[in-house]
Amino acid sequence: MVYFRKMRLLKMVVLSMLVSAISVAAMGQETTLKKLIEQAAAEDQGMQSSPGFQRLESDWIGDVTDDYGNVNKMRLEYGAIQDDKVTLARMFNNRFAGSDAPIFIEKLPKGDDLKSLRTLKELEDHFGESQGFTSGWGDRKRMHWTVGWTYVTKENERHLRYLSVFAHVSQSETQREEPAVVDKLIFSEGLLRPADPISSKEKIEYPTGEALFLAEQKKKIKGREQYPIPLRQLIEANEHPDDSDLMHYKRHLNSIRKNPDPKLFHQLLSVIDEGTLARRSNLEAILVDSWLELEPWSDSNRKEAMTACIKGLPLVKDSAKSDLMVILLKANGGGVIELGNRRIKVTVNDEGWSARHGSASDTVPLEETQRRLEDMLIKE
Numbered sequence: 001m002v003y004f005r006k007m008r009l010l011k012m013v014v015l016s017m018l019v020s021a022i023s024v025a026a027m028g029q030e031t032t033l034k035k036l037i038e039q040a041a042a043e044d045q046g047m048q049s050s051p052g053f054q055r056l057e058s059d060w061i062g063d064v065t066d067d068y069g070n071v072n073k074m075r076l077e078y079g080a081i082q083d084d085k086v087t088l089a090r091m092f093n094n095r096f097a098g099s100d101a102p103i104f105i106e107k108l109p110k111g112d113d114l115k116s117l118r119t120l121k122e123l124e125d126h127f128g129e130s131q132g133f134t135s136g137w138g139d140r141k142r143m144h145w146t147v148g149w150t151y152v153t154k155e156n157e158r159h160l161r162y163l164s165v166f167a168h169v170s171q172s173e174t175q176r177e178e179p180a181v182v183d184k185l186i187f188s189e190g191l192l193r194p195a196d197p198i199s200s201k202e203k204i205e206y207p208t209g210e211a212l213f214l215a216e217q218k219k220k221i222k223g224r225e226q227y228p229i230p231l232r233q234l235i236e237a238n239e240h241p242d243d244s245d246l247m248h249y250k251r252h253l254n255s256i257r258k259n260p261d262p263k264l265f266h267q268l269l270s271v272i273d274e275g276t277l278a279r280r281s282n283l284e285a286i287l288v289d290s291w292l293e294l295e296p297w298s299d300s301n302r303k304e305a306m307t308a309c310i311k312g313l314p315l316v317k318d319s320a321k322s323d324l325m326v327i328l329l330k331a332n333g334g335g336v337i338e339l340g341n342r343r344i345k346v347t348v349n350d351e352g353w354s355a356r357h358g359s360a361s362d363t364v365p366l367e368e369t370q371r372r373l374e375d376m377l378i379k380e
Contacts, residue, residue, distance in 0.1 A: 030055045033160075036079045036086045037104060053080040053091065058197065060088070060152075061206040064162050064190035074100065074162060074192060075206040076152075088152060090209045095244065097209035097216075100150060100164070103131070108153035108163055111187040120147065120169045120180035127151070127165065144170040144183070155191060164188040217241060231267040234282055246292070254295045256286055257305075265308035266315055273320035280323055283309075287331040306331075306377040310370050326355050332377055338364040 031054040056079055064072040076088040086104040090097045109126055117123055124130075130147035138144045148166040155161040165187045171180040196202055203211070220239050224232050237252035256264065265283075272280040285292060287305065297305075309328060316324050321339060329335045329346035330353060336345045338360040345356040 030057045031079060032057050033060075033079060033086070033088070033104070036081060040081045040084055040086050040104075053078045053089065053094075056088075059195040059206075059208075060160055060192040061195045061202060062160075062162070062190050062192035064164070064188050066188040067186050072100075072188065072190075073206045074190065075195065075208060076100075076102070076192065077209055090212065092209035092213040093242075095213075095242075097212040102150045102152040102162060102164070105151045105153050108151050108161060110161075111163060111165075111189040114165065114185060114187060117185065118182055120167075120182065123147065123149075123165070123167060123182065138170070138173075140173055142170055142172055144168060152192065158193060160192040162188070162190050162192055213241070227271075228267055230261055230264045231271075234264065234268075235278075238278070238282060250292055250294060253285055253292065257295060257297055257301060260301050260305040260308065262304070262308035262311075265305060266312040269309065269312040269324065270315045272323060273317040280320070280327070283324075284327045284330070287327060289331075303378050307374075310373045310377070313366060313370055313373075322357065328373065328377060329355075335376055337369060337372060337376070339366070339369045340364060 033056065036054075056077055060074075060076040062074055064074045066072075075090050078089050078091045080087050080089075087101055088104065089101045114123075114126070117126075127149040131149050134145050134147060136143055136145040146166065146168055148164070150162075150164040152160045152162050165185070167182050167186070168184040169180045170183050172178055195206065207215070224235050224239070227235060234252060234256070237249050240248040243249055268279055268283045272283055274280075284290075285294075287309070289296070306328070309324070313321070313324070322342060322344060325337050325339055325344045326346055329337060329344065330348060334346050334348045334353075336343065338344075341360050341363050343358045343360045345358075347354045347356075
């Protein structure tokens with residue numbers, strides 16, 4: 001059984017989709033890390049309010065290496081004060097380029113010092129409350145979730161030390177008094193130094209936010225070319241570069257609900273097995289009422305969309321058929337369906353949703369599954 005419950009959102013903006021929540025009124029001004037640290041200390045005493053992100057007079061650059069030996073060519077160009085703490089970032093056009101937004105902290109352990117930590121409490125004793133998003137999964141016996149932190153500290157007068165920590169933790173659902181344990185711990189670490197503002201070589205080696213943004217958009221445009229219309233248009237709306245509040249994406253999703261095209265659903269079904277799960281997320285966003293708060297389905301349009309999905313079931317690769325069943329049952333508010341030798345039960349409530357995968361009493365042909373789905377999702 002797989003069990004998902006709603007997890008809380010935690011502090012620290014690290015993704016470009018959240019930039020709209022940040023004041024960028026002062027981005028035309030320049031500052032230094034030293035000034036930001038002094039200002040944060042003054043704000044902590046209630047002396048003044050902070051501006052939004054400001055351009056740093058000198059960028060910080062360096063190599064950040066993770067446990068697997070992968071190297072990230074880091075460049076930090078902007079700084080801001082959030083919750084009395086200094087946050088640094090690489091940005092372009094008022095948005096983050098990449099997901100690194102380290103917070104400055106006076107003292108920071110080295111990555112090697114973390115290897116002996118075994119519980120979430122030990123991590124929180126070092127770093128405080130987890131930053132960014134967290135997601136949870138598991139079953140009625142044990143819940144798993146993720147935590148993470150990204151910091152910089154002053155190593156010496158010429159260097160900052162960068163440390164990013166990411167962990168998978170878990171806890172028994174039946175013995176919650178026991179501490180959550182660390183199942184997997186990954187960290188990235190490196191030294192950053194002031195950049196040479198006139199060095200073209202450094203700008204190539206350590207790309208600016210603008211360079212990363214343009215490269216990312218070029219890659220996305222090239223990637224979308226493999227998809228046919230109208231699926232390509234959906235993906236383009238999903239990847240719109242200036243859509244931090246998702247309004248552009250939501251408008252497109254609403255247009256699909258108003259005029260469901262069977263061709264689009266069949267194109268989506270043929271690729272929902274893709275490894276990133278992005279196409280599965282697109283289909284779920286269309287079909288399932290969620291935090292996106294789309295315009296409600298009309299009965300006729302909903303039936304048309306469900307009919308397209310049911311008829312398109314043979315297009316779905318076997319590895320993704322169960323995923324489609326879960327999406328359809330979630331859109332239905334829960335239910336049970338059998339497919340081949342599998343039995344899938346989805347429960348939806350105010351706390352989240354759960355999906356139980358088991359064995360069917362007998363092998364159910366695909367045509368019979370389609371008929372049962374029609375009875376459940378379409379026929380009144």
